[in-house]
Amino acid sequence: MKKDWPLWEVFVRSKNGLEHRHFGSLHAPDAEMAIKNARDVYTRRSEGVSIWVVESKNITASNPDNNAENFDPAADKAYRHPTFYDLPDDVKHM
């Protein structure tokens, strides 16, 4: 039976106001059971207040073979980081 269960990705919001974060993945026969399983596997030590699940096959991922062309060109473009500005003292929360 188990080999027929699809894989689900689990996202948990740990506190109201924070975003859902990827916690891991698990197997379940359907979405409702995936939520239940996620509740038991990932929130049993009160880690969360909200759970999202999405079937893993619905996630489109970038291809690791393309990592060089995707990500390396950004490595030597330090000027894209806004680190060359002097922040006025009055600006808070940056």
Added chain:
Amino acid sequence: MNNKNLQQYIYSIADNALILGQRLGELCGHGPTLETDIALTNIALDLLGQTRSYYQYIAQELMKEDQTEDDLAFLRKEREYRNVQLVEQPNHDFAYIIVRQYFFDVFHHRFLSRLQRSKNVNLEAIASKSIKEAAYHERFSGDWLKRLGDGTAESHQRAQQAVDDLWVYTDELFHTTDDDQACIDAGHGVDVTSFKSEYFQVITDLLEEATLKVPETEFFQKGGKKGIHTEHMGYLLAEMQYMQRTYPDMKW
């Protein structure tokens, strides 16, 4: 209602949770999948947590002798346990585990909601703390039973077998002993007969949704609440108690 009535009454609540918790605990590391293994173990821990609250209340408030919760859990004899026979039935297969759980959870959830109105502040507090757990257990086992009944040909057949075999243990949940009656009369206990028809209606509705047949039998097992248990109970206690009996007062 005297002290002995109340102690026996609390045993009849606590022992259900202890013995079912022990049964589920046997599955730790042996569940059909990693996810259900954790879910069932969580339920076992919920039940054992509730058991502790009841036993602590008996040991600390109701007993004259110097006894601990562990003595009550581990050092009584088979005939002194007041759990219903349903919860001691073995983990024959996953369908049995789920059906046994569902038959108990539907009862347990409704029982605790009424125990919240007990005049006994300790029982009321334990019930209020435990009822959310029981509500989740009922959803978990009910959802699984629907999927097993309305699943594959094999899961349907196994679920029906479990329903047929365990059905005879349902009626005992609604038996009232003399100790129970004394506690009900004093406003401490719950009159379980008040929700018997609701119980069987809820179960009948779910079984129909799960495409399972409700057994038609007039014969029901009984005796657990009076200390008379099925042949499975002795083995369960032997495993649960051997550590305390082999090494009395051991701690870790």
